[in-house]
Amino acid sequence: MTELIERAAAPDPRGETVELSMQQAINRALRVLLAEDPKVLVFGEDVGALGGVFRVTDGLQKEFGAQRVFDTPLAESAIMGMAVGLAMNGLRPVPELQFDGFAYPAIDQIVNQVARMNYRTRGAAPMPITLRLPSFGGIQAPEHHGESLEALFAHTPGLKVVAPSDPGEAYGLLLQSVRSDDPVVYMEPKARYWDRRPVRLSEPTDPIGTSRIVRPGRHATLVAWGAMVHQCVRVAELAAEDGVELEVLDLRWLKPIDAAGLVASVSRTKRAVVVHEAPLTAGLGAEVATLITDGCFRELAAPVQRVTGFDVPYPAGPLESQYLPTIDRVLLAVQRTLEY
């Protein structure tokens, strides 16, 4: 490994607080990871000289060399298949697939190989792979650039799935994902890439699989992940003007799901609305609603409301805002649950 170690640079100054966009925060975390562990490799389509179509890997190839940060040919299945082989040779791959919709060509390798190699080999061949996947909609992009695949990943035994909602979260959750010895699908909400926030460059402390309360409230709980957390915070701000105090729970880990956290919140608020971008039917909202109903059956004052994308293919530009959960739709759902 000497060759790789030589290329490793000094890690980020820890503990400091800096203002970063989410895309910069992910870049910082990747630098920390590449620097601390010579086995970490970053690869995918256009992640090298270009620095990724969202500049998330900007400068990494220059800093860590083209052996550790490199472009692959345009073939998603081989990118994930290659990750399996690299992991079997003791490396810690951090592949990127360029966009959510282009994870589909790699689904066979992800589901049939990555997710179950540790199981198939009874623990002999772990898969410490973190798939970085720019995900979800909201940026008026071309077809296949606005998809939400979390239900598929969460339904796949052997995968862990996470979706950060702000720069600080993105930083800590990526450190945690890459350092984990299990395969993690790390879903980056594209719509929030340019969102700048103060980020404490610190080690994550919450264990994998815990949610967090972004805003406390007592009249109902809004459950969301990725960019929809932000949307729910805006809803909560509006509702507060009318004296309605909404709790916003950022689920963040979509597998394992923090059932205890959901139940703790809704036991207090008695009401819940789950919000996601993916289509309604068989979306992760159904799982969230079921976990809440299971855990709060006697306390629940109304059925858990789901505000989601419609059961239609993700649309183009001007229709995007008609498809995604709007503030109005969430507010109406809140009203429905309060008046039930």
Place this chain on the structure above:
Amino acid sequence: MTELIERAAAPDPRGETVELSMQQAINRALRVLLAEDPKVLVFGEDVGALGGVFRVTDGLQKEFGAQRVFDTPLAESAIMGMAVGLAMNGLRPVPELQFDGFAYPAIDQIVNQVARMNYRTRGAAPMPITLRLPSFGGIQAPEHHGESLEALFAHTPGLKVVAPSDPGEAYGLLLQSVRSDDPVVYMEPKARYWDRRPVRLSEPTDPIGTSRIVRPGRHATLVAWGAMVHQCVRVAELAAEDGVELEVLDLRWLKPIDAAGLVASVSRTKRAVVVHEAPLTAGLGAEVATLITDGCFRELAAPVQRVTGFDVPYPAGPLESQYLPTIDRVLLAVQRTLEY
């Protein structure tokens, strides 16, 4: 089309009742479809001379010729991609993918192309494709031969999804699927292929998207599809010995889901248990539970119970029976809901 028409044979005698296994019933339905419509094509891996690994296409190539019933090379993505092109040339493709787990290499074509070509072209290029997919477990088969992909398909806008539970159902639902101008994933429960029942060779009368009550009861509703319907009927028979009358609802259409049918049943029984082979988390059981809870919130006496496969990759031989929902597990869930 003359060449194709010449090969078409006389259809099945209609209305007659014959005893057939499910695998024979599907074969019969394919014969009817090939005979009635020269545009119907049956293709896939080993469906020709061999007649499919389960003999479902047995004799079809001989009867309808190697132009209409043919083997393809071993490439699932191209099989589905080819179906798209055939549909765009006015044909009505009925591809087979050999086993559930080998649908994954074709998921990109299924989700990104088949499911949305009608939408992408605003109705100009419909996709009257029926994908026949031997599915689910219970036959002690090798890895990837026991998977349940219904949640993924049901979550995909633009697809319809059906899983028959007995030979008569299999016959009628296949006629309906292939004649539909929308893409349908037709999931054949392998474990029931050899199940022989009297089959009325008649036209299906229930509309797409309707469930059916297999056994009426008043103390709780068991919801299932595919082979699990049979399992639930056995549970109901056992429970009946103790005076517990369970209603068994065969969901059969997994997209669109018969929410009204579910709600009608559970409004009467006040209790529900949903049973499926797929892993628990983000399985279709969550959607079923949510639809029931939404529609029967005030009537429901207990949270909807889910008895499913565990969140582990589908296991080999002797462990299979430990993974799949057992009669005991369903009975315990019934007890839990009755005693809640």
Place this chain on the structure above:
Amino acid sequence: MPPRESTGQDSITVEHLSPELTRRLYRDMRTARDLDTEAIALQRQGVFPAYVSVRGQEAAQVGGATALDPTRDFVFPTYREMAAALAYGVEMVGYMATHRALWHGGLYDVMDARFGAINAVVGGPVPHAVGWAIGERLRGGEGVAMAYFGDGASSEGDVHEAMNFAGVFTAPVIFFCQNNQWALSVPNHRQVAGGSIAARAQGYGIEGVLVDGNDVGAVHTATAKAVQRAREGGGPTVIEALTYRVEPHSTSDDSARYRDEEEAARWRERDPLTLLRAALVEAGHADEVDLDRIDAESAERAERIRDGVAEAPEPHGSELFTHVFRETTEELTRQHRTWQEEVEL
């Protein structure tokens, strides 16, 4: 063939083609160029959220598309086939609508145009062309399918599977690779092992042709030959048209980050339109007056298309729901109603 690092000294000839055809080729390439320029302007004005330029690839696209018969063949494009669409006769306001993000697949009628929906999945539509071609043989038709794809797309499994199917079924299909030497930021030598997509054909027992993609006459002739062979039952051909993406990948891209723009500048010198214009005059197929007239007409047509797309109405939100299925479902009707009540108003 020009060297991959062209010096810009080359010239082409169109003496083997009819004057009518060559003037048509010039007109289509000219219109496509003008429309491309208009499109970039629309993007700068914020009318298009983004745009993928075809500049420099007009010869490859027009040369290929004009060798087809739009009354019986069928084209399966990617997202970068504007010049091919134009030359093939697609209704161009509907085509350009995709770039205004009005509807992903464009607003033209794909079955009417016999030109498939714009497809953003790299490699994805290639098996469709093979399926269409196999269907055409089963139906006893004489149509030929044409799949456009890029050098980057050649890495995708779907392209291999499609070529193998085409070989096994002797399908009347043309695999038309526009090798513009870049797949976003990745150059050929990091993308295409062995360096040539045409050379792959041999491994499938099918014909492979490498052609100068900036020589419209050469592209047209090579494609016409492949079309004829396919029509006569001779099976598939892989055509690799070597050209160059002189613009960034899209208006969102910054190609200076990954390539020496000198290289692009050298290829700009070898502009296919300039080459064709000189060849037309040289062959005596047109004089400067003719060409100036075509230029003026083309500019006018491009402007009309530009205005058409800029002014096209946005699709109504109801269309979200109406095109999902041929036979809609109750659940979707319910969601449509929710949308009307909670979003539309």
Place this chain on the structure above:
Amino acid sequence: MPPRESTGQDSITVEHLSPELTRRLYRDMRTARDLDTEAIALQRQGVFPAYVSVRGQEAAQVGGATALDPTRDFVFPTYREMAAALAYGVEMVGYMATHRALWHGGLYDVMDARFGAINAVVGGPVPHAVGWAIGERLRGGEGVAMAYFGDGASSEGDVHEAMNFAGVFTAPVIFFCQNNQWALSVPNHRQVAGGSIAARAQGYGIEGVLVDGNDVGAVHTATAKAVQRAREGGGPTVIEALTYRVEPHSTSDDSARYRDEEEAARWRERDPLTLLRAALVEAGHADEVDLDRIDAESAERAERIRDGVAEAPEPHGSELFTHVFRETTEELTRQHRTWQEEVEL
């Protein structure tokens, strides 16, 4: 090379190989044959739910596997590499456990054996070999990855993508195709456009070798050469070993439905073990007494493995839950408990 329709007249030579090596090849092939026979018997007795025979392919598998170094190379098998596993030194009770359906991937330690888990996805493990090989170069190691796959697998997109990656990265990997002329019920001419997998290599700018898969010496030599080139940084090789699947696809298959069993009978005549035995004697590397002794030892070893696998304990149901993650989750622990309470008892 024998014709694809062999007449059975051929003979092979092993004069260019050492007596020790050839006797080892014979021993491994013999043991694999005996174990194969035992396995079919176990399936008939109901101990195995199904079995895939390697009969007739022992030379292709043993010849290839013995050219590798099990201390630094790594093999990525499919579901039909029993003879390769045996020759490579895999613990065979653990290997055969997959056929008793005790655990899908087998019960041997794949990292210890440097022989990947048995993999049922046709084509799926091929990119793993390329990834492993690229990793090996990054680590500065000298190991070589070997991907086994079938003629049918060559149609899968993954195999193409893997070959292209290997070419672009000059990865030390061998693509070892056992062309046994059938992919379940589909013969080569309906599967492999162009007819040769080795010929595809050229399209990726990599070495392609077609070898008689029933001539163990030829396979060994070709593989050893490819291994050496890969070790020295010369990049990947595609080896196509032409052989024949004399048995049905698996014990569940009925090959009479789709092929003329005469063809299989002719290939049975060209049995690789018979050919090797004759060649050993001919080369003076062993006499009948030596060979009979090896036969006896092999039969005994095969029986020991058979008994081992037949008697191996079934995995405990808890293992369903313990191998899913390295760091398990609360949810899974809860499900494990449910299983203990509702299923185990």
